[in-house]
Amino acid sequence: MRHPAGGGMNAAARARREEVLSQAATMLEESKPTTQIASELRGSEKSVREWRRRWAAGGTNALASTGPGGSDCKLSPEQRKELTRTLDEGPLAHGWEDARWTLARVAEVIERRFAVGYTLRGVSYLLHLPEP
Known part of the structure; x- marks a missing residue:
C-alpha cells in the first residue's frame, strides 16, 4: 500500500x-x-x-x-536552489510584462531552464517543499 x-x-x-x-x-x-x-x-x-x-x-x-x-523530485537539490534564485529575479527578467509569477509561468521557466516538464499541481507541490 x-x-x-x-x-x-x-x-x-x-x-x-x-x-x-x-x-x-x-x-x-x-x-x-x-x-x-x-x-x-x-x-x-x-x-x-x-x-x-x-x-x-x-x-x-x-x-x-x-x-x-509519489515520485522523487525531478529537480536535484542544486537545481531547486537555482530555481529559487531564478524566481527571485522576478518575471520581468524572464520576458513577462508584469510582475506576477503564476504556476504556468514557473512551469515554463522550469521547462526552459532544466528541460523538465511539470504539471501545475506539480509546480505547486515543488514550490511548497522545504528548502534543499
Missing part, C-alpha cells in the same frame, strides 16, 4: 496500520466474509476487497506497506 509522505501518519499510526493489516491477513486466511472483516477492523468493505485481492495474489507479504508514495 502506498501513502504519500507517510500518509500523514506518525510512527505510532503506521504501526497501528500494520497491525490492522496483519489482523486482516489472519481473517482472510480464516475465510471470514468481507463485511465481518470490515466491521471488526472498523474499515471499509472496499478496503477489505482490495486487501483480499492483494492477499490472494501474494499472501500476507502482499499486504505489507511499500512506504510513502
